[in-house]
Amino acid sequence: MAHKNFCGLDFGTSNSTVACRFGDQIELVPVEGESRTLPSAIFFEFSDGSACFGRAAIRRYVEGAEGRLMRSLKSILGGSLMEETTRIKSRVYSFKDIIGLVLGRLKAEAERAAGAEIERVVLGRPVHFVDDNPAADRSARDALEEIARAQGFREIDFQYEPIAAALAYERTVNEEQYALIADIGGGTSDFSVVRVSPEGRRREDRSADVLANKGVHIGGTDIDRLLSLRKVMPLLGSRSERRGDFGHKILPVPNAFFVDLSTWHRINFLYKPEVGRELQSLLRDSLSPELIERLIGVIENKRGHSIALAVEAAKIELSARDRAAVDLAEIEPGLSAPVTPGDLRDAIADRLGQLSACLGATLESAGLSAERIDVVFLTGGSTAVPAVREAVTALTPRARIVEGDLFGAVGLGLGLDAQRKFG
Incomplete structure (x- = not known):
């Protein structure tokens, strides 16, 4: 049996995914019924203290069940709430504990699909968990690693989410391209300029192909x-x-x-x-x-x-x-x-201006003019908002627009990165 004990895990502000290897292929796994996305939500039932996740969590809240709904937990990473606790009925949870429950559920679903214990993971991360605060950004990354380790992952690596999306897109190309990756999800907007190519798919070291990474804390x-x-x-x-x-x-x-x-x-x-x-x-x-x-x-x-x-x-x-x-x-x-x-x-007019400024800074950091960009690859649910999409694509009018799997491209790319690092 091929090694299956690794995965790529995208813990998102709004939705989460996991990708594992099956044979020679990396695929997203079902994480809630047949769905390959899990809304990043948890509902604690007051009646018995149990927790449910994803669509089931939101459904229980909408049905009026006595309990507590929590969502957008990724937004807590790097903030003051990270070290705080909250009481749910008679039990006190840290916010790390609650995020851990969501990661644990994703890990369990991945292991169920893979038929093996999974101990190695590449976790997605935004370019910046926290804007303009390197110490808080490092604290957020360390906290996520600590949470993942507490759930049983022994080897943990990270990859920028837009780079993961680039790896997913690269599987489809048949010539070298300069790709601007726009990953605009529930919590952050991240941009990368990456040189993608059929030959690049076979290279283990991709550092020379990553020309720029920028991000700003704006999302859905x-x-x-x-x-x-x-x-x-x-x-x-x-x-x-x-x-x-x-x-x-x-x-x-x-x-x-x-x-x-x-x-x-x-x-x-x-x-x-x-x-x-x-x-x-x-x-x-x-x-x-x-x-x-x-x-x-x-x-x-x-x-x-x-x-x-x-x-x-x-x-x-x-x-x-x-x-x-x-x-x-x-x-x-x-x-x-x-x-x-x-x-x-x-x-959102002010936020659209910030997105445009971040995009311009990304191109400047890459040392490329807008005319050199061959393709803009869109992923993340917020790229479906027309005003956001227009702000992202306005700077590169000659580029071809490619819409990836809005909720799955990052998770799939993290799985590809995990295969490169652990497979």
Whole structure:
């Protein structure tokens, strides 16, 4: 039997995949039923303390089961929450423990598919876990390695996610090309310029073919947050006003509640008792009490993730239609927030500028003009957002656009890299 005890594992902000070797081929393995992607979500059942993952986790939350949904956990790596704990009913978990449960589930599914214990792994990583902070970036990488080792991986290596995507794309080429790889997922936007070729597939050392790597902490969850802040949070009282102390001043309502409610990995922090007390105080001073009452209802009924899911669904719908609505009927019958592609573009205008700047810096670092780029390879779910796609492709108008497997190209490439390193 060929060695199967290695894999490539893409632990993504929104979705995760694993690739293993079967015979002479590297393939993505089923990780949830027949699906080869696992939404990076976990739901803890309050009734018995058990956990479920992926689509099942989201389904249990939507069904109204008593429990706690957690998603976008990769965003915690490198941040202040990494060393903190959270109580789920009577048990206290560190966030490393929770990420470990997701990685452990992926490892178990890979071993089930491969029919062998897997001890060696190439993990994907963004170019920067944390922007402009090398110490925090190193801390995030070390934390992910520690978590993987605790799940039973003995040999661990890393590969930049856009380089992994380049390896997946290279399997399809029949001539040398300069490829700009754009991997824009749930948490980060990463770019690489790579020389790909049929001959390159056979070379073990590819360092000379990697001309540039750049990245910025912008992804699908940022798009969701900004769209929510612009179109949904005003329905819950953001941008409204309150009376100041002693009623002498009119002040804006604090924005922190709405930022947390729009940010996947911070929603659960709003369910603490002290937040409820703060909101009751805010209600007494509010000049729009009906909106703050609506906000309080969302928090008391723990429906923050319902809003986040509805915003995400509307964003996805806008990729194919010229209008959509954020369905908030679960919050209040008939309540919705209409959105258009223009609304989305306006909400993320600053981020689009940052993407363009990062792309320009990538080309400059590679020492290539835009005209030298033969192909732009798109992967990551956020490249399906038209405004994002336009920002990515505008700098290289002569390049051919190739859309890879939006959710699987990185995982497949990590498997190819694992074969090169461990196979």
